[in-house]
Amino acid sequence: MPTRLPPQRVAVTGASGLIGTALVGHLRSEGHTVQRFVRRPAIAxxxxxxxxxxxxxxxxxxxxxxxxxxxxxxxxxxxRWTKKYKSTILNSRLLGTTAIANAVATVKPSVFISASAIGWYGETGNRAVTESDRGGDDFLAAVCREWEGAADLAGDVRTVKIRTGLVLDPTGGALGRMIPLFRFGLGGKLGNGKQWWSWITLHDQVRAICHLMESKISGPVNLTAPNPSTNQEFTAALARAMHRPALFPAPGFALKLALGGFSTEILGSKKILPQALLDDNFVFDYPHLTSALEALVVPH
Known part of the structure; x- marks a missing residue:
C-alpha cells in the first residue's frame, strides 16, 4: 500500500459533479486543502x-x-446523442484536458489524475479486459483516445488516466435514475440483459482516486469493481435490495428510439477488470454488487 500523504494542496476540475463533490468533501475531511476550478473570475x-x-x-x-x-x-x-451533442462530448473533454495538461506541464505538481472512461475498450462482449488490452473503435472509444492523448501534454509529470465505469450512488448517475422506476415497480432488465456492466460505488471511486494520489502508478487505471455483473444480474440485485419486483424489461428497439446513439452504451457489453488497482494492493470496500446495493439503497 502507498504511504499515507501529509496534508496536500489539491486542485480539482468538475468539483460540482457527482464524483467531484464527493471527492472534495473527502479530501477536506482528510485534512487536505482543496481548490476548485471555476469558469469565471475567482472570488474565493x-x-x-x-x-x-x-x-x-x-x-x-x-x-x-x-x-x-x-x-x-x-x-x-x-x-440524446445528436451530431451537435456528440461534438460537445468530444470538445468538452479535449479542450478542457488540453488546457489543464498544459498548465500541469508548467506548474509541475507531483501528480496529474485525469478522467477517462471504460468506453476506451468499446464492445468487449463476454471477454474480460484489463488496462493492457487494446482500445475499441466506436464513438466513445475514439473520444477516450483523444481525451487520454490530451492528458499526455502534461509531459514528465506523473499522469494517471482513470478509466471509470458505472459509478453507483443513489443521489445521481445511472443508479439515481433507476431507483425511482424500481420504487414504483417499473424496473427491469434493459435489452436482453446479457450485457456486462462494469460498476464501482462512488465511495470506492473516491477512495481509489485518493489511493492513486499516494501511489507511484502512472498511465491508465480502470476504476471498476473486481466483479462486474450482467445487466440482468444488476437489475435483479437492485430489485432485491429495494424489496421490489423487476417485471418491466425495456426492449432494445425502444431504448434505441428513445436514446439514439447513447443506447449503445446501455445495451453494449463492457466486462472490465481493475488489474492495476489490484496489483497495487488497493482493497475495495464494496467488491460485490449485492452488498454494494444493499448499502446504497433503502428498501421500499
Missing amino acids: RDEISWDPKAGTVDLSALEGVDAVIHLAGAGVGDK
Missing part, C-alpha cells in the same frame, strides 16, 4: 479561474499545488 480563496474553450488557466493560482485532479466534461448520458 479556494477557487482557480479557467476557460476550457479559450484554453486559459490562472497559473499563478495553481502554483505550488501538489496534485491536479481533472474530472470535468459533458455527461455522455445527459442528452
Whole structure:
C-alpha cells in the first residue's frame, strides 16, 4: 500500500459533479486543502479561474499545488446523442484536458489524475479486459483516445488516466435514475440483459482516486469493481435490495428510439477488470454488487 500523504494542496476540475463533490468533501475531511476550478473570475480563496474553450488557466493560482485532479466534461448520458451533442462530448473533454495538461506541464505538481472512461475498450462482449488490452473503435472509444492523448501534454509529470465505469450512488448517475422506476415497480432488465456492466460505488471511486494520489502508478487505471455483473444480474440485485419486483424489461428497439446513439452504451457489453488497482494492493470496500446495493439503497 502507498504511504499515507501529509496534508496536500489539491486542485480539482468538475468539483460540482457527482464524483467531484464527493471527492472534495473527502479530501477536506482528510485534512487536505482543496481548490476548485471555476469558469469565471475567482472570488474565493479556494477557487482557480479557467476557460476550457479559450484554453486559459490562472497559473499563478495553481502554483505550488501538489496534485491536479481533472474530472470535468459533458455527461455522455445527459442528452440524446445528436451530431451537435456528440461534438460537445468530444470538445468538452479535449479542450478542457488540453488546457489543464498544459498548465500541469508548467506548474509541475507531483501528480496529474485525469478522467477517462471504460468506453476506451468499446464492445468487449463476454471477454474480460484489463488496462493492457487494446482500445475499441466506436464513438466513445475514439473520444477516450483523444481525451487520454490530451492528458499526455502534461509531459514528465506523473499522469494517471482513470478509466471509470458505472459509478453507483443513489443521489445521481445511472443508479439515481433507476431507483425511482424500481420504487414504483417499473424496473427491469434493459435489452436482453446479457450485457456486462462494469460498476464501482462512488465511495470506492473516491477512495481509489485518493489511493492513486499516494501511489507511484502512472498511465491508465480502470476504476471498476473486481466483479462486474450482467445487466440482468444488476437489475435483479437492485430489485432485491429495494424489496421490489423487476417485471418491466425495456426492449432494445425502444431504448434505441428513445436514446439514439447513447443506447449503445446501455445495451453494449463492457466486462472490465481493475488489474492495476489490484496489483497495487488497493482493497475495495464494496467488491460485490449485492452488498454494494444493499448499502446504497433503502428498501421500499
